[in-house]
Amino acid sequence: MGFIVDTGLLMSIKDVHVTVEGKEVVKGLSLDIYRGKKHAIMGPNGSGKSSLANALVGHPSYEITSGEVWLDGVNLLELGATERSRAGLFLAFQYPMAVPGVTVSSFLRSAYKAHRGDGEDVLRKFRKEMNEAFDKLEMNREFAGRYVNDGFSGGEKKRFEILQMSLLKPKVSILDETDSGLDIDALKVVSKGINLTSSEDTGTLLVTHYQRILNYVKPDHVHVMMNGRLVRSGGPELAAELEDKGYDWLKSEPALSNRGADYAE
Amino acid sequence: MPNETINQEDVRTIGNDYESKYGFHDPEKYFHKSRKGLSHEVVEMISRMKDEPEWMREFRHKALDIFLSKPMPKWGNTDLMNSIDFDDIHYYIKPTEKQMNSWDEVPEDIKKTFDRLGVPEAERKFLAGVSAQYESEVVYHSFQKDLEEQGVIFLDMDSGVREHPDLVRKYFATVIPAADNKFAALNSAVWSGGSFIYVPPGVEVKIPLQAYFRINAENMGQFERTLIIADKGSRVHYIEGCTAPVYSTNSLHSAVVELVSLDDSYIRYTTIQNWSHNIFNLVTKRAKAFKNATVEWVDGNIGSKFTMKYPCIYLMGEGAKGEILSVAFAGEGQHQDSGAKVIHAAPRTTSRVTSKSISKDGGRASYRGLVKVYPNADKCKVSVECDALLLDEKSRTDTYPTMEIDNDDVVIEHEARVSKMAEEQIFYLTSRGLTEDEARLLIVNGFINPFVKELPMEYAIELNRLIQLEMEGSVG
Numbered sequence: 001m002g003f004i005v006d007t008g009l010l011m012s013i014k015d016v017h018v019t020v021e022g023k024e025v026v027k028g029l030s031l032d033i034y035r036g037k038k039h040a041i042m043g044p045n046g047s048g049k050s051s052l053a054n055a056l057v058g059h060p061s062y063e064i065t066s067g068e069v070w071l072d073g074v075n076l077l078e079l080g081a082t083e084r085s086r087a088g089l090f091l092a093f094q095y096p097m098a099v100p101g102v103t104v105s106s107f108l109r110s111a112y113k114a115h116r117g118d119g120e121d122v123l124r125k126f127r128k129e130m131n132e133a134f135d136k137l138e139m140n141r142e143f144a145g146r147y148v149n150d151g152f153s154g155g156e157k158k159r160f161e162i163l164q165m166s167l168l169k170p171k172v173s174i175l176d177e178t179d180s181g182l183d184i185d186a187l188k189v190v191s192k193g194i195n196l197t198s199s200e201d202t203g204t205l206l207v208t209h210y211q212r213i214l215n216y217v218k219p220d221h222v223h224v225m226m227n228g229r230l231v232r233s234g235g236p237e238l239a240a241e242l243e244d245k246g247y248d249w250l251k252s253e254p255a256l257s258n259r260g261a262d263y264a265e
Numbered sequence: 266m267p268n269e270t271i272n273q274e275d276v277r278t279i280g281n282d283y284e285s286k287y288g289f290h291d292p293e294k295y296f297h298k299s300r301k302g303l304s305h306e307v308v309e310m311i312s313r314m315k316d317e318p319e320w321m322r323e324f325r326h327k328a329l330d331i332f333l334s335k336p337m338p339k340w341g342n343t344d345l346m347n348s349i350d351f352d353d354i355h356y357y358i359k360p361t362e363k364q365m366n367s368w369d370e371v372p373e374d375i376k377k378t379f380d381r382l383g384v385p386e387a388e389r390k391f392l393a394g395v396s397a398q399y400e401s402e403v404v405y406h407s408f409q410k411d412l413e414e415q416g417v418i419f420l421d422m423d424s425g426v427r428e429h430p431d432l433v434r435k436y437f438a439t440v441i442p443a444a445d446n447k448f449a450a451l452n453s454a455v456w457s458g459g460s461f462i463y464v465p466p467g468v469e470v471k472i473p474l475q476a477y478f479r480i481n482a483e484n485m486g487q488f489e490r491t492l493i494i495a496d497k498g499s500r501v502h503y504i505e506g507c508t509a510p511v512y513s514t515n516s517l518h519s520a521v522v523e524l525v526s527l528d529d530s531y532i533r534y535t536t537i538q539n540w541s542h543n544i545f546n547l548v549t550k551r552a553k554a555f556k557n558a559t560v561e562w563v564d565g566n567i568g569s570k571f572t573m574k575y576p577c578i579y580l581m582g583e584g585a586k587g588e589i590l591s592v593a594f595a596g597e598g599q600h601q602d603s604g605a606k607v608i609h610a611a612p613r614t615t616s617r618v619t620s621k622s623i624s625k626d627g628g629r630a631s632y633r634g635l636v637k638v639y640p641n642a643d644k645c646k647v648s649v650e651c652d653a654l655l656l657d658e659k660s661r662t663d664t665y666p667t668m669e670i671d672n673d674d675v676v677i678e679h680e681a682r683v684s685k686m687a688e689e690q691i692f693y694l695t696s697r698g699l700t701e702d703e704a705r706l707l708i709v710n711g712f713i714n715p716f717v718k719e720l721p722m723e724y725a726i727e728l729n730r731l732i733q734l735e736m737e738g739s740v741g
Contacts, residue, residue: 057696058695058696059692059696060688060692080695081692081695081696082695082698082699082700082701084696085695085696085697085698086698090696091696093693093696096693097687097689097690097692097693098690099690099693099694099707099708099711100684100711100712101708101710101711101712101713101714102707102708102710102711103711103714106707106710106711107694107697107707110694110697110699110703110707111694111697111698111699114697114698114699114700114703115698147711164697168697168698
């Protein structure tokens with residue numbers, strides 16, 4: 001298959017290699033994400049999942065040494081983190097940074113304006129949408145006055161990441177271990193937030209060690225990442241299989257060489 | 266939260282017009298300009314020009330003797346202090362013959378200067394009275410009638426001496442005597458202009474009183490002298506703002522500000538100084554707070570090459586309260602040496618000091634603080650909090666806190682923190698679509714937020730503009 005917008009192809013990762021502090025951690029990974037589809041990348045610790053996620057959004061410590069990444073016709077690797085975000089890519093971080101002194105509302109307003117411009121009606125819409133997002137994530141609106149991630153519990157941080165996602169409405173959302181550290185109630189709320197934000201037009205990439213969140217956010221495709229490469233792709237049943245068997249049985253699996261054609265529809 | 270309503274776009278639109286907006290200067294056209302250098306002859310001339318009473322003339326001459334006999338301070342940035350050439354400064358310039366009392370009478374070129382500073386515009390908005398100092402003399406002064414009817418006096422200091430000699434003489438130099446320090450002595454000898462405010466018992470001045478000060482001549486020292494007296498049970502907020510043209514050689518600004526807060530009164534004094542980066546800003550500010558009185562210094566230091574300023578409160582009467590809230594921004598080539606002093610001289614007195622400093626591009630911010638509790642000051646409460654933010658590796662921050670506590674029955678809290686702006690924080694914000702400059706500005710604004718939210722809206726916006734100007738071009 002070719003790279004044709006008509007096919008609904010939203011994001012295309014082609015043979016990407018990522019280096020951290022001189023060490024290659026992603027060793028040639030390809031993945032196509034179509035509109036309306038949710039993908040899960042699963043794998044053991046140290047398989048390179050988080051490195052891939054951070055490299056895609058332009059973290060300065062993660063260098064993409066070769067490969068291509070396209071988002072809706074835009075060559076992401078020509079862009080810095082700011083422009084990648086504005087192009088519609090979002091990462092819900094595993095460990096979001098605290099920014100003491102910066103209130104949640106001024107942070108969200110700055111981010112919102114970075115995406116929507118700063119017309120008069122934009123600010124009015126912002127207030128409304130921010131409050132809706134708080135309600136959706138079952139967060140107290142008083143959060144608006146707190147400092148970004150400063151003194152937040154683990155669960156609050158994760159909710160706040162999803163709140164940002166639901167406010168910014170990215171084309172492709174990457175969720176890095178969003179389920180870790182969440183109790184079951186929080187997991188349900190966060191999952192609801194993810195499901196409400198994704199649509200027929202968006203793509204989602206869940207990066208997770210455990211299958212747990214996939215009970216609430218149903219993936220269309222599941223991939224297994226080992227040692228910097230995808231070694232197996234399949235449907236939701238693959239996640240269940242991993243839950244049963246763990247990852248060890250895939251250790252000697254050769255890397256997939258495809259670009260995701262086997263699961264394209 | 267007032268800061269929430271600041272439109273970041275207002276902040277952004279200011280652009281980089283610092284030179285044209287604040288750095289302009291008009292051709293020098295002065296009515297009188299003293300020879301360079303300092304002598305009894307110059308002091309005599311100043312006093313005669315002002316047609317002062319004998320006691321003030323004597324006060325000046327004595328102060329000059331004190332200045333000449335006092336050595337330079339041996340602490341602080343002595344290299345910078347010793348670089349001041351006192352013989353290379355004009356000590357008095359009188360721009361126009363007499364003070365104007367309506368905007369129409371102000372000469373065109375001076376008016377242009379104020380137009381660019383936005384004084385009349387600001388006045389239209391909410392000023393109770395504008396006392397705009399151009400060089401050493403107040404040339405424009407307006408005052409709303411209702412304040413006058415309440416008996417509030419708001420004059421330039423020279424007029425205060427002439428029109429209210431007894432009141433001035435009763436309080437002048439009682440808070441900061443000429444011998445207090447070398448620079449206070451200098452100011453006492455050659456002072457000119459500044460504000461004189463008296464608020465009668467029980468009167469509440471509801472709108473902040475403001476004065477704009479401006480230096481416009483090279484090698485010109487500005488030595489304004491401000492005295493504010495809040496009589497029993499009265500309330501007043503005074504705002505002083507400074508912007509100065511950019512010059513190539515150093516200029517000296519050495520002010521003295523005295524506050525007298527009588528029983529049950531309240532004074533807040535707000536300053537944002539934005540002197541151009543060649544100005545030495547060596548200021549003595551002190552307040553006396555009597556029984557159950559409250560004094561608050563809100564002090565922002567953004568500009569100048571070198572600032573030494575430690576707003577001080579003497580808590581003289583039982584139940585008096587003092588608060589000093591300051592922010593300092595030290596950029597390339599700047600040293601902000603600022604801090605706070607509180608003297609607890611009576612029981613049940615309370616003080617709170619909050620200091621924030623930002624250093625970038627090799628700038629240096631020092632906090633120098635003193636808290637003293639006298640043996641008789643039972644059940645005092647003291648809180649000191651110092652936060653320093655370093656934006657890069659080559660910048661510097663120092664903290665010199667001193668506590669002299671001679672009473673066991675005291676509650677003391679003290680915190681000092683130094684933090685560095687983390688690349689991870691900047692990345693987090695850029696991953697949400699902010700540019701790196703926007704991210705840094707947001708972090709800095711967040712850091713000084715506790716200060717900004719104490720400012721009136723116009724000043725909060727102005728401060729954010731100044732911070733943005735200082736932040737511009739900061740990379741890495």
